[in-house]
Every structure is written in structure tokens, then in C-alpha cells.
Amino acid sequence: MAAATLLRQFKELSKHPIPGFRISLKDENVFTWEVGIIGPPKTIYEGGYFLSTIKFPQDYPFNPPSFTFNSPFFHPNVYPDGTLCISILHPPGDDPMSGEKAEERWNPTQTVESILLSIVSLLNDPNCSSPANVDAGVMYRQNREKYNEIIAEQVKASKKDIPADLVLPTSEEHYQYKKPEESPADDENFWYDDDAEAEEDFDFDGEDDEQEEED
Structure with missing residues (x-):
């Protein structure tokens, strides 16, 4: 069940957050997550806070979610409408048109965790071989100073969205991700209990209510 899988991943990431990200559910909808990306220290994104949205398909994890920046984000691998273009979010299987192999897609x-970690890596190391934003790709290669100026303006604009309780990391060490030594998934009873809670806390698609009325 996609909803249960997503709720498990959400609870795991809430308990063991990935440095550089804040996650929440939009309108208690487990299929739509709101994500705040904290600009990594010692990069051109330092000091920024970029709001974005992940939307998951009903057949997750068999097909990937979409990831969209809510505000303009000038980057070779982000379409002008804010949609992120990254191999890990492309549908499964080989793609002869793009040359991408199944293992890249x-x-x-894959999990939400692996998606977020891939995004961190992509920020400062864009793939310019087939850019989603051609202008950004050309500028990144040919006029890095101008490119950095545009990013600086976007970082400045993004600061208005920084939550009042958020303390931005000041060093790379504070931003570094460390895999938790123990995961709740190791406890056989953990997910059983959470799935029961999920049925009480979330109305994933309305089907349960309709079934009750029919009964």
C-alpha cells in the first residue's frame, strides 16, 4: 500500500532528519510533501532556504515522485517551471532516447531519503550534458560569475521563508548526513503499530469511508 509505505518513510525521516532538509505533509496528505532545502554551507547556496514540493503517485514506490521548486530556481537541471530533472526521478528501465541506463533511473x-541526498549532490555539481534549463547550463559553463550572481539573488529572496525556529548550519560538519545506527524498521512491532495509527490519523483516499457506508 503506497500510503503506508510513504507514512513509514515520513516517520523515519521525522525521527532521523537529514541535515539540510525540513519535511512536512501538505494538508495531512501523505502523497504530497512540503520540503524546505537549506543551502549547504561553504557553497553559493549558503544562507538560503528553498521551498519545494514532492508529489507521489498512487503506485509508489513502483514509479517515482515529482519534485518541484515552489519559487524560481536557476539551475541547469531545473526546468523553468521549477520541476527538477534528475535521473533518479525518471521512470524505471533503460531509455534509448536519453541513453540513461536502468541503474541510473x-x-x-529508492526512498525519499535517497532522493534528498541526490538533490544535495546535484546542487553544486549540476549535469550540464543535457540541461533542463539550457540558459542556466550555458551560463554555468561559460560565465560562472554571472551564474553565481543570479544564485545570490535567489538566496537573498529565499530568506523570507526561513522558519523562525530554524537555526541554519554554519559548518559543513553540521550539514553532514550520518546514517542512524539503529532504525525503527528493525523492530518488527514498530511498523505494525504505526500502520494501525495511520488508519486512524489519515484518510488516504476516502475509500474506507465509502466502504463503511455501504456496509
């Missing part, structure tokens, strides 16, 4: 073993 989405597969059901």
Missing part, C-alpha cells in the same frame, strides 16, 4: 528500492 528510478527503481522501487
Whole structure:
């Protein structure tokens, strides 16, 4: 069940947050997550806070979610409408048109955690071989100073969205991700209990209510 899988991943990331990200559910909808990306220290994104949205399909994890920046984000791998273009979010299987191999694209073993970590890596190391934003790709290669100026303006504009309780990391060490030594998934009873809670806390698609009325 996609909803249960997503709720498990959400609870895991809430308990063991990835440095550089804040997540929440939009309108208690487990299929739509709101994500705040904290600009990594010692990069051109330092000091920024970029709001974005992840939308998951009903057949997750068999197909990938979409990831969209809510405000203009000038980057070679982000379309002008804010949609992120990254191999890990492309549908499963080989793609002869783009040359991408199946191992580069989405597969059901991927998680929200792996998506977020891939985004951190992509920020300062864009793929300019087939850019989603051609202008950004050309400028990144040929006029890095101008490119950095545009990013600086976007970082400045993004600061208005920084939550009042958020303390931005000041060093790379504070931003570094460390895999938790123990995961709640190791406890066989953990997910059982949470799935029961999920049925009480979330109305994923309205089907349960309709079934009750029919009964």
C-alpha cells in the first residue's frame, strides 16, 4: 500500500532528519510533501532556504515522485517551471532516447531519503550534458560569475521563508548526513503499530469511508 509505505518513510525521516532538509505533509496528505532545502554551507547556496514540493503517485514506490521548486530556481537541471530533472526521478528501465541506463533511473528500492541526498549532490555539481534549463547550463559553463550572481539573488529572496525556529548550519560538519545506527524498521512491532495509527490519523483516499457506508 503506497500510503503506508510513504507514512513509514515520513516517520523515519521525522525521527532521523537529514541535515539540510525540513519535511512536512501538505494538508495531512501523505502523497504530497512540503520540503524546505537549506543551502549547504561553504557553497553559493549558503544562507538560503528553498521551498519545494514532492508529489507521489498512487503506485509508489513502483514509479517515482515529482519534485518541484515552489519559487524560481536557476539551475541547469531545473526546468523553468521549477520541476527538477534528475535521473533518479525518471521512470524505471533503460531509455534509448536519453541513453540513461536502468541503474541510473528510478527503481522501487529508492526512498525519499535517497532522493534528498541526490538533490544535495546535484546542487553544486549540476549535469550540464543535457540541461533542463539550457540558459542556466550555458551560463554555468561559460560565465560562472554571472551564474553565481543570479544564485545570490535567489538566496537573498529565499530568506523570507526561513522558519523562525530554524537555526541554519554554519559548518559543513553540521550539514553532514550520518546514517542512524539503529532504525525503527528493525523492530518488527514498530511498523505494525504505526500502520494501525495511520488508519486512524489519515484518510488516504476516502475509500474506507465509502466502504463503511455501504456496509
